[in-house]
Structures are given as C-alpha cells and as structure tokens.
Amino acid sequence: MKSMDVSQTTNDSAPTEEPLPLELHLLHWPLVQSGWKGIAFLGVLLAVVLLIHNYAQQPGMAPIAVIVVLVVTVWFWLPVRYTIRASGIERHVLTRRQHIAWANIADYQALREGVKLRPTWSNSGSLYISWNGQRHAFERMLIAHISRARKSSGSSVSRKSSRILSRRKAT
Incomplete structure (x- = not known):
C-alpha cells in the first residue's frame, strides 16, 4: 500500500523547472511506518508500564499507567x-482538520527523514512531517510556497530558512 501520492495535475508556475504538483498527500503514522524502531518503542512503553506496576505495588496503578502512556504517546x-x-x-487527525497557511510558518528545518515546521503562533511547539519518499516534491513545494507567502506579506525569511533556501538554490 502506497502511503502518499502526487496528483496528476500540475501547476505551470515554474516553466524552467518541472512544474510543482497542485497537491501532495502524505501520511504520517509512526506505529506503522517506523519498522523496528516502532517495535522497540512499543517494548519501551511496555517496560515502563510493567516497572510502574511492579514498583507501585498497587493493582490500580497499572491501568492508570497505561492510560497516561497512551495519552502522552498519542x-x-x-x-x-x-x-x-x-x-x-491541511492536517487531518481522525475527524479534526487544521489548516496552516504558508504565511503562518515562521521557520522550517529539513531533516534526514522529514521536515520540522514551526508555526508563528507556537513559541516552543513544532510540526514534524516525514518525507515518506516524496522529499523532492515536498521540498520544492515548501520552498516555493513559503517564499511566495513571505514576499506577498513582506515578512523576512528567518536565518535558518534562508540558509536552507540558499543551499537548495545552489544545488
């Protein structure tokens, strides 16, 4: 099963390069996509719950520990x-949707397996989206749309983002 796809229609806004896709669909599901790391994470969670149960020596602590672990690792x-x-x-989790406009992304950092975005409304939190084999298309969309949003709003590019942008343009 392929977890994401690029739509067949394209936007001809960049005639010198291959056109940007109009939409890119990505799925981020660590339980399914992380392989052996996910199994190791499940083992650590189980060990934490068992340790809490054994050291607390109260039968009611195990269910509470399970609930806390599930909520923290949702x-x-x-x-x-x-x-x-x-x-x-647009982010979809269960039935909840959240739209993040490009102008609302204060900073981003390209990592080995994904990109970390920092929205303007968040002082400490960030949003991580894994590449899932679509790094080239997603990076091109990210750079083009954030640059366009910043030019139209008159905001400056952060230092980290400008380094990423200049590295991408140089290659």
Whole structure:
C-alpha cells in the first residue's frame, strides 16, 4: 500500500523547472511506518508500564499507567494525513482538520527523514512531517510556497530558512 501520492495535475508556475504538483498527500503514522524502531518503542512503553506496576505495588496503578502512556504517546498511535497545497498545509487527525497557511510558518528545518515546521503562533511547539519518499516534491513545494507567502506579506525569511533556501538554490 502506497502511503502518499502526487496528483496528476500540475501547476505551470515554474516553466524552467518541472512544474510543482497542485497537491501532495502524505501520511504520517509512526506505529506503522517506523519498522523496528516502532517495535522497540512499543517494548519501551511496555517496560515502563510493567516497572510502574511492579514498583507501585498497587493493582490500580497499572491501568492508570497505561492510560497516561497512551495519552502522552498519542502521536505514535494515530495516523495523520497531510494535504500540501498552494494555500497551505491541511492536517487531518481522525475527524479534526487544521489548516496552516504558508504565511503562518515562521521557520522550517529539513531533516534526514522529514521536515520540522514551526508555526508563528507556537513559541516552543513544532510540526514534524516525514518525507515518506516524496522529499523532492515536498521540498520544492515548501520552498516555493513559503517564499511566495513571505514576499506577498513582506515578512523576512528567518536565518535558518534562508540558509536552507540558499543551499537548495545552489544545488
């Protein structure tokens, strides 16, 4: 099963390069996609619950520990679907949707397995989206749309983002 796809329609805004896709669909689900790391993570979670149960020596502590571990690690259990468009990034978790406009992304950092985005409304939190084999298309969309949003809003590019942009343009 392929976890994401690029739409067949394209946007001809960049005639010198291959055109940007109009939409890119990504799935981020660590439980399914992380392989042996996911199995190791499950083992660590189980060990934590068993340690709490053994050291607390109270029968009621194990269910409480399980609930706490599940709530704290909800990002691992739930699939998150992302739709990347010219208007921004749409995040779908269960029945909840969140739209993040490109102008609302303060900073981003390209990592080995994904990209970390920092929204303008968040002082400490960030949003991680894994590449899942679509790094080239997603990076091109990210750079083009964030640059366009910043030019139209008149905001400056952060230092980290400008380094990424200049590295991408140089290659």
